[in-house]
Structure formats: C-alpha cells, structure tokens
Amino acid sequence: MDTPTARPATLDDVAQAAGVSRATASRVLGGYGFASPAARDRVTSAADRLGYVPNTTARALVRGAGVRLVVAVAGTDAAILDDPYVDRVVSAAARLCAPHGVGVALEWLPLSSPARLRRLGDDRSVCGVLLINTTERMLDAVPATLRGRVASIGIGSAAVPAFDVDNAAGSDAVLRHLHANGRRRIVMVTGPRWLSCAERSVTVYQALMRSAGLPVRLVTGDFTAARGGRAAMEALTRWPDTDAIYAASDTTALGAIAALRGRGIRVPHDVAVAGFDDIPYAAVSSPALTTATHPVAGIATAAATAVLEGRRVPPVTAFPSALVARESA
Amino acid sequence: MDTPTARPATLDDVAQAAGVSRATASRVLGGYGFASPAARDRVTSAADRLGYVPNTTARALVRGAGVRLVVAVAGTDAAILDDPYVDRVVSAAARLCAPHGVGVALEWLPLSSPARLRRLGDDRSVCGVLLINTTERMLDAVPATLRGRVASIGIGSAAVPAFDVDNAAGSDAVLRHLHANGRRRIVMVTGPRWLSCAERSVTVYQALMRSAGLPVRLVTGDFTAARGGRAAMEALTRWPDTDAIYAASDTTALGAIAALRGRGIRVPHDVAVAGFDDIPYAAVSSPALTTATHPVAGIATAAATAVLEGRRVPPVTAFPSALVARESA
DNA sequence: GCTTGCCGTGAGAGCGCTCCCAGGTATGGG
C-alpha cells in the first residue's frame, strides 16, 4: 500500500516488487507448487505492501470456472420472485458464495422453457444453478452440460439432486396434532397445484383423511396471505362445519387467521389454523401459530454448497421438519 | 445447436462457422462498429445454430469490468446478515444484476474495519458495493478507488450517495397519528443506537415529544421481535402509565404486541403499538399493525442501479414513507 | 487516370491470471 497508484496492483506488480517471476508469485499466492521460503516471504510481503487483491475474473477465466451462481425460480410469471422464501434462499446463497469470489444472480424461469436452461448450461460464466419450484417437466429439460453443477430446492431427478424439507413428515405431524386435538373437519389450503414439491403435503393430507374416514376438503392457494384469507372464506362457505384449516405455508395461515378474525370466527376456539414453515412472525402472531419447521437457510446453504463444490451428493437430501405447537391449533 | 460438442461454443467457433474473423463476429454480436448485412446475417445465424452464449467472464476481463456486486452489511457481528431486510435487498439486487451478467455477494462488514473496504476497492472483480447500516466512521473509510461504484442504503457522505426511506417523515406521520388519537405517554423502542440512519427517527421522536411537552421515553431495541417483546416489558416496568409504543420496525412492534398480549394488556385499548416498514405480516397480524411504509425493494433496486450503471446520482435519494393506519394504534 | 474518403474486414495485441515445461541449482549416492 505504499505508492497509491491509480490502478490496483496486479500479480505482475507483485512479482516485480518481489524480484521474482510472475509464475513464482502465482505459486506463492495461489498456494500450490514449490517455492523457497525466501521467495515465499518476499512475495507475500510485497503483496500486502502493494495491497494486492487477486483478480477473480482472470483466475476464473483461465481455470474455466464460473463466477455466478444462478438461482432460477420456476413459475407462471415473474411475480414468483417476490417472495420471502426466495429472498431467503438468495441471501443464504449470496452469503455462502462471497468467500469463493462467486456472485448470485436471480431469475425467473418460465414454466416449460427449456431454452433458458440450455443457455445456462452453455454459459461459461455460470458456475452452477439452483433450481426452485421445479416441475418434473422442467427437470427433464435440464441439459447434460449442467450435470454436476445444478441442484434443486424441491423435487429432483436422476440428474438433479434434490434438497428439501421433509414435507411429508411435517404435514403428517401437523395433521396428527390437529386430529389429536379433536379436529375432524379439516380443510387444507394448498400451494400452487403445479408445484410438485408442495403436492407431497397434499398427498399426505389425503391419505391421512381417508384412513381416518374424514372428508377430503381442498382449496387451492398460492402461499400468499391474501390468497390464504380468501381461501379460508371459501372453505367456510363451502363447508360451514369446518373446524380446522391446514395451510401449506405460514403466510397463508396468517392470512386465513386475519380473514377469520374479520368474520368474527375465533381461532382456535371455532376453527383451528395451522401452517407450515415456522417463519419468524409465526411466534408473535396472535394467536401464535402452530406450524412445522422449515429450515430454509440450511437447505439453501446445503444446495449451494453442493453446486459450488461440485461434490457428489445423494439424489435426495431431506431436512427434518418438526411440529411447533403454539396457540392457533 | 447442431454438433453437441462437449464444450460450449466460443466466439472463434462462431466466426469460423460463419466464415469471418473473430473481430467481425465480435462486432456483430457485440453490436458495435461496422458490419455488412451479409456478414451480420451469417454471424447471427451461426451463433444461434451453435447455441453460442458469450462468456461474460472473458468480456469483463478485457473490459476491465467487474462481475460481482458486493452487499456489505455493517454490524457488530455476522448475525446482522440474518435479517429479512437484508434478504430483501440482496434478492432485489440479485434480480437486477442477472441480465447484466453480474452476481451478488453478501458479506458482513465489522464496524470500523476499513481494511475490508480497501480490499473491496482494489478487487477488480467487484463492479460495485452496496453498503447497508453504515456509520459516519465507516463512510469515511470508503476508499477513493470505490468512488462512483458505491452506494449506501442508509446514510451517505460526500463520496457515497445515500438511498433511504424518508425516516423522518414516516416517523413523524406515525407519531402524529398516535398523538391525534390521544396518546400522550409514548415510548419509543429504537433500533441499534450506533445505526445512524435509525437515529433520525429518534431525533424526530424527541423533537416532537419536547414540542408537545410530553416525556421522552426511549428503550433501545435491535429490530428483532424478541428484543421488541423485552423492550415493551421494560417500558411498562419503568413507566407504568405508558399508553403507546412506537417501535422502529414492524418486527419489533409485532414482538411488543405479543409480549403485551402475554401480560394481558390489550392493544390498542390499553397500549397502542405502531411500527415502521409495513412488512407483509403487518396487514395480517392481530390487531393489524399501524405502521409507515418502507419501500425496501425500490430502494435496493435504485441503489443497485446507480452502482451498476455508474451514473452520477444525487447525494441523497429519499423514498417517501406513508402512514398505514390499521388497528393497533 | 488519380486522389480522397469511407466502409468493411482481419491481424494481432493484450486483459490478469494459471500452469506446463524446460532449465537450473543443491544434495546425495555410487
């Protein structure tokens, strides 16, 4: 940091200042190959004297490595990107990528648009792809060029490892809790029906209701609070004897609670409401929301790590989901 | 996309396939300089026949452009990164950056560690820096090398343009609303006191209380719900006649409401509670939260745009904040 | 016919870095 040159120091500057060749400087700073202690010393001291910061871009170019991790969210429209869940994933990935000199890009993947995925595979600046909300069809469109550097948060395939919360276990726990508390007319407000990973909860719900001889009552939601409110109203209109609502997300559940309250329906006295995700606000809502945990940050970190390190991972990694019984159910 | 070669096509491949030089291909695909319609045609058709995707890394290297936008969050410890507000900013930035071939990295900036900022300025792979939660001292440490490609979400300086919500206006609106509703013993639960941009709300609060001849009652918070709950309890212990709590964030307010409810204190009947941010859950909490809007995504997008395009921007861009009167106050 | 100018083109020099490879210098064994 002695001569405050306009342009930042390059490896050549360091090598010259240390009186060695660029190759030697690279070996020392890159931490590979041989280098005498003397050379090592002079290079490192020259490097921090000049305030040398390696140019990740050049390094990536020569190594053939990418510099961007693309988080691609499948959905019917770009509004899918406006979602706290997506925010959380992107943020966790961005945090993990920082020390690797990698940045995160976020984009919408129109449902069934394989071309975009192919481009991603051919883009040498992309070191990996994190898929969110994928469908089976979309997974089939993942090109071979992406193999080993793609992961899915949700469902996976033979070529795409999956990372997700154990939806089935969480839903099962919540529904059994509802049942144990005497609820029998349980309506489920689902996520978008095209969303494969969310369908698992639905399957569990259906199986459980059928085996208990209870009616299957489904209302389609979209994970938003507004939709959750409307879904709750719809449910009560169609089935006035409803005594519990199981929402596929906390946001939906919170919306449902607000709507019920607006109609003078007491939660959980008249209708119990349970969600899924255990978002921070679940604990402070009133009544406090009964839900199942969803370790989003952990899932995102694991998926991003797998993609970043290109390590072989099991085809499916399920993160446990535990019941959090609070007041609403 | 005819020969599915193992390695993705390069500009040379395209040039060769089109029967032109790399320079011509670059001119056509880069959209600059002259090129005959014939050449233009052959190059573009060859490009999409081969499924050519430009290598952003190489382009950035030769252009001297960066490939990463670093979101640096100042704070006492790395836990500051676990925050929906940060998530939101990162996500908005990542979305904006995607089409530019830029990725977002997220890192913690320990309070008063200028070295990290200097490194960021000397890092050629960094195209810009978005500062969050900066202090005056931190802004002084921003190196000249970062000039023109740094922005602050919060307070700014001569060298660092600021983008922030109009904290003062929002706080003013909320407090006047509280006052208009007859509240006189108003406690403010602040953000972290070292956080300069949050101090503006405090200043407004103090000024308003003094001019109205009301007592100034401050409890320090940290924007979290847990802290909000404890702060509310503390406030009631110290000042049992409290009739309103103004929290510097919705999360804090929600925590306060939960804690009050736990103590059997009715909101807003006994104590009114207002927040700031208008997060999605504010609308569905019970009682629905009275608050002031905080267009985080808009702010982040504007700041990221300024950094990305390197355009000259006014030293301060204030985003309006409007009162949202709901039930809690 | 020859200059003037302009458009279109390709050669080639890098951007900053990694890493292969050839060469060089100590050290040890025969």
Next chain:
DNA sequence: CCCATACCTGGGAGCGCTCTCACGGCAAGC
C-alpha cells in the same frame, strides 16, 4: 567425480474476449 534425484524458478502459451490499427476495395470528385 559423476550422475540421479530431488527442489526451485522463469519463460511462455493461452483462457475467450474486445478493440485498435492498418489495409483493401469501391464510389465519388478533380
């Protein structure tokens, strides 16, 4: 004393791209 075997070093090619520069061709003007 010589050669094998380390260890160390620098030259240099090249990652994929942009962009300057010089050159060839062609129409217009004298």
